[in-house]
Amino acid sequence: MKYLKQNYHQFSTIFFFFFFVFLLLGVHDHIKVIAQNTADNEKFKVGVVLDGLNGSYGSVWLTSMNIALSDFYASPNTSHNRRLVFHVRDSKEDILEASSAAIDLIKNVEVQAIIGPTTSAEAVYMVHLGNKSQVPIISFSATSPSISLSQNPYFIRTTPRDSSQVNTIAAIIKTFGWRQAVPIYEDTEYGNGVIPYLVDALQNINTRVPYRSVFPSSATDDLIVKELYKLKTMQTRVFILHLDNSALAYRIFAKAKMTGMMSKGYSWILTDGLGDYISSFNSSFIDIMQGVIGVRPYVPKSKELSSLRVRWKKRFSKENPDSERKLDVFGLWAYDTIWALASAVEKLEKLNPEFINGKVDLNSSDVARLGVSQIGPELLREISNIKMEGVSGKFDLVERQLQFNNYEILNVVGSGAREIGIWTPSDGIIKDISLAGTSKTMYHKDNLRPVTWPGDTTIIPKGWEIPTEEKKLRVGIPVKDGFTEFVKITRNSSSDSPYVTGYCIDVFKAAVEMLDYTVLYEFVPYENKEGKAAGSYNELVDQVNLQNFDVVVGDVTITANRSQFVDFTLPYAEGGMQMVVLAKPDASKDTLIFVRPLELKLWLTIAAFFVIIGGVVWILEHRVNREFRGGPHPAYQLFTMLSFSFSVLVFAQKERVLSSFSRVIMGLWLVVVLIITQSYTANLTSMLTIRRLEPTYTDVRELIKYQHTVGYQKGSFVYGKLKEMGFDDANLKVYNSPEEFDELFSLGEGKGGIVASFEELPYIELLTARFCEKYMTVGDIVQNDGLAFVFPKGSPLGPDISRKILSIREDGKNKRIKQAWFGSKTTCPDKNSLGSSSSLKIESFYVLFAITGGVIVFVMSLFSAHFLWQTRKIWLYSNDTVWIKAVNLFKNFFDENTTHLITYFEPPPIMDNAIDAGNEQNNVVDD
Incomplete structure (x- = not known):
């Protein structure tokens, strides 16, 4: 142990030495394997032509492409038989440099495909090289729709066209109800390409483009300021900025802020050319863009996208340490483009890198000597068929064009941009993609999150305003020799401006006063040097389209032809044309005038009651009153009954009634007859006293057939209608007042006058109020839309005035203004009532007839009950058959027998005769 501790350092040194040797040997073997694999793989040369490879946006995209290449060949789901090899060229933002790079790559390197170029202007030239050499040109950033895919079969666009965003912009404008918008764009292939599509989209939502502001790429600050001041003097306050030049955009916004065009009331919309880069703009750029709305393609969130962003940031920072750029959507399309190209290359049957050489001519250009790729057509077909889920979303090429539908709507607030909504083709604008398929309204501001507008306000700009720097609105008015109740011009020697009054003028003033904002205007007569009308009403309306007048106020009729060039407000006076003729006395029905005081139903009811009353009195009187018995024949009885009934009408009845029941009925009936006769007499007197009127002519076809002369008002659209109806110019006369x-009617046709006039309803109201029953209208009304004010196409002021006109008509103010100028119709007798004094109707006498009928029923009920009581021996105590009882009752009713009736009803002087008659009848019954 002690030995080991003493020699520890020696053992450690030996161990690490051998470990290092083995590590080097392993790395060497691994490098050899990689080199061997690379050698075994077929190389596929790909040219890359991009701008800004010095740490700018080109470097952003190239980093994405390199990561895509690594990810593709590291994926276990892909083959590794072929490998893309990039040959990168920097086009240095120059069209010729881009074309030269493409020629070099095709001719010298013999690449089989080219990724790029960056801009649409560069692509215009490069796609011709691709067509000639059959080398696919694949661009993920050339978005201009001006490059036709049908005319360039080897051009593939793996990015949405600029035109795909115009519906999103139109939806934003429609959501906020803006009627005008001005596009601001750069005079380049990119800038000009989308404008026709944008204008069409705006026209589809009835939004007008009154002006287009075009800046050259080299625009100076003075030019920018001059153009912005020009925009500021216009009414429009909605601007659509379509640029991909961020430097120019910065200067435009800086000068807009300086001129006060980034304040309250203005709205700016960015297309995706700038909207894609908002996240990359520095703080000073963001600061001058506060309140701006932008659009950019919507990229769904995914784990793959998050992973790519992290890896891209790490690699880009390492390769470009001095750049602060961020990964944009074009970088995502660049990533997906490489995956699609690599996938297509793997599907090629055979990798043939050879080119068929072009013309060999020392005098020919490099373009003429370009070779033709042998695998170009097959590669083009395989790329076009690629469908996959990329980091940017669904990658699907339709006719070599990437399909991309959804767009994100942004609002620049604070230190950056926030999402306020998403646009989809099926749902329109929605707050979040999770709400797709649930939206009920495609164009409603509630579908967006709250928006902060320029000037740090949440109040939605109305999209236009009357500029304070501009002169007042020029309101053109017609010069009229007559019918000055509509428009009247009074000259004042002490003032140059005329004093204008009239029905039309008062309605316009009332509408303007109701607006929520101030509109300054001045009336300008449409006149020549002599002070007369400078032209017809059609020419007056054209002055709005020619921008000589901002508005036309007067008695202008809405017509289909006029509405093609201008906008009309809602009509303030009803429309329609009708024929006016003289009214003459009507004697055609005087022969039967004596029956017209009462209507037919009343005549029949009176006749029926006369018969009923006669019959009832006869029933009550014939048994007790010999005057009602007449002769032995039944016809005499009927004659007596009817003669008595109708003689009551003139109170000439000779028969004397004896029954109290009869006297009650006759008394009531005499009152009814008196009331009816007095009413009849009064109504007949009225009919005979008041003059009846009828039109002199009723049929337009008769006027045309016999070539009668008719009139119309000068300057009116009626002239054209009369020509359409078939009238000749020789049979038409014009009047001014x-x-x-x-006067023309008074002269008559024989002395150069007219027999009829065709006039619009508002003027007919004036004429009938002035001339009362002298004239009358006949025939059907030819409908039109009425009188209205004229505004330029798409004018934002027109709809506001229309809403106020509607309010004026609803609250009765329009009627009061009309009465003040035309006079009230109540001052004239009603021609309809003059022409036919109404007959008395049965409804007026319902109560009288009901009372009379009720009394008759009551009296007859009492009489019947009394008669049955008197004859009870016949029908109650007799043992005869029912038939015999009925016969005896009938005979008893018709025979004279007054024993009980006279005793009960009549006075003593007549009682003896009644008793004798009754005894005689009783003897017959007893027998």
Whole structure:
């Protein structure tokens, strides 16, 4: 033990020596194995052409590609028979440098595929080289849709096109109800490529693009400031920034902040060209972007993605210690692109690296001498068929284009950006991907998390405002010679500006006053040097489209043709066109006027009651009153009954009633007859006194057939309608005012006048209020949308005015304004009531007839009961058959027998005769 302790250091030295020798031998053997495997693998040359390999974004992507290559060949699920070998070139952000690098790689290195280039502008030239040499050009960063895949069969885009994000941007704009937006972009292949798609998407949601702001790549600060001030003087406050040049974006935002365009009321939206890099921007950049909304492709979270981020950060920091860049989504697509390419190479049947040489000509260019790859078509096919789950999500190429649907919506707040929502094609905007398939509304602000807008406010910008630096809104108004109740211009010698009044003007002022914000405006007559109308109403509306007027206020009718170029508010006056003709006395029905005071039902009811009353009185009187018995024939009895009944009408009945029951009924009936006759007389007098009116013409076809002359108002759309109906210009006359309208009718057709006019309903209201029953409308109303105010297409002010017009119409203010200018219709007699004084209806006499009928039923019930009591010996005590009893009762009813009735009902002077008649009848019964 003591020996071992003394020689401990010697033993340790010997042990570590042999351990080190064995370790070196093992490493050497391992290196030999690796070298042998590499030698055994078939090499597949891949060119890599990227910008910014000096620690910039190119280095970010190259690190991802190298990690992807290591991960692929380290995976137990992949073959190791072939191995990708990168040949990297830095294109130095130069198009010619990128093309030269591609030529060198294809011609000299004979690569079988090229990863890159970085930008769309570089890709435009490089894809031609790929087409010629059949070498697939695979780009994960050239996003411009201007590069056609159909025209470039060897171009593969493993990144979404820029156009795939436009629906997300449109959804954001629609969610917040913005009606205008201005795109700001760089004048490059990347910048210009997406704009047509963006404009189409905005037009699909009725959002107008009034202006496009284009910056050259070399834009100076002075140019940026000048353009921003120009934007500031416009109404639009929604800007869509589409750039991939972060340096230019920084300067634009810095100058926007300086000019006050990053304050309350403004909204900025970034496309994914900048949205992808927000996490890489420094603090000063983030500080001037506060409140900006951005979009970028949504990448689902996964363990593989988390692992890649950790390994990438470690490796990138080691390779680029001075760079602070972060892994972006393009780095993820670069990673997936290498996996897809490596997988496709493993599926090739045979790896043939040979090229068929191009033309050998000393005078030919390098492009002409490019060879043609033998495995290009097969490689292209295998790559296109690759489907896998990558770190960026589902990797699926459709027609050589990566399909990517979901987008993340970001809001720059504080020190970075936070997710406020996600857009999917099926759900629209949702707060979280877990809510996919549950959204009921695709465009609602509640589907987003709270947004902080520029100016550190949570109040949603309305998207536009009247700039304080701009002059007042120019409100064009028509110059009218007549119908000044709609628009009236008064000249004031002491002032250059005209004084404008009228129904249309008051409605517009009322709507503007109800707005939640201040709108300054000035009325500008549409006139020539002589102060007359400068053109027709169609030309006046065109002035809005030509931007000579901001608004047109007046009696402008909404038409389909006009609405193609401008926007109309909701109508403030009802629409429609109708024919107006003279009203003349109606004598066609005077021959039967005596029957019209009472309606037919009432006539029939009165006649029925006359017969009923006659019959009831006859029943009550014929046994006790010889005046009601008439002759022996039944016809005499009927005649007596009817003559008595109808003679009551003129109080000329000669028969005297004796029964108290009869007297009750007759007294009530005389009152009813008196009321009916007085009502009849009064209504007949009214009909004879008041003049009846009817139209002079009723059929438009008659006017056209016989070429009658008709009129229309100057400048009205009615002229076009009349031409469509078939009227000739020779048969059309124009008028400017209600006075001319009346004069043309007064002249008549023979003296250069008209027989009819076609006019819009608002003007008809004015004419009928002024001329009362002189004119009347006939025929069906030709519908249109009415009178409205005119705004430019997509104007954000138009919808607000429309909502206020709706409020004005609902609360009755519009009606009050109209009455103030047109006058109330109650001041004119109603032509309809003049033309047909209404007949008295049976409903007016229901109570009288009901009382009369009730009394009749009551009296007849008492009479029947008394009669049966008197004749009880016949039907109660007799042993005769039922038939004989009935016959005896019938004979007793018709025979004169007043013994009991007269004693009970009549006074003493007539009693003796009644008793004699009764005794005589009783003797007959006793027998």
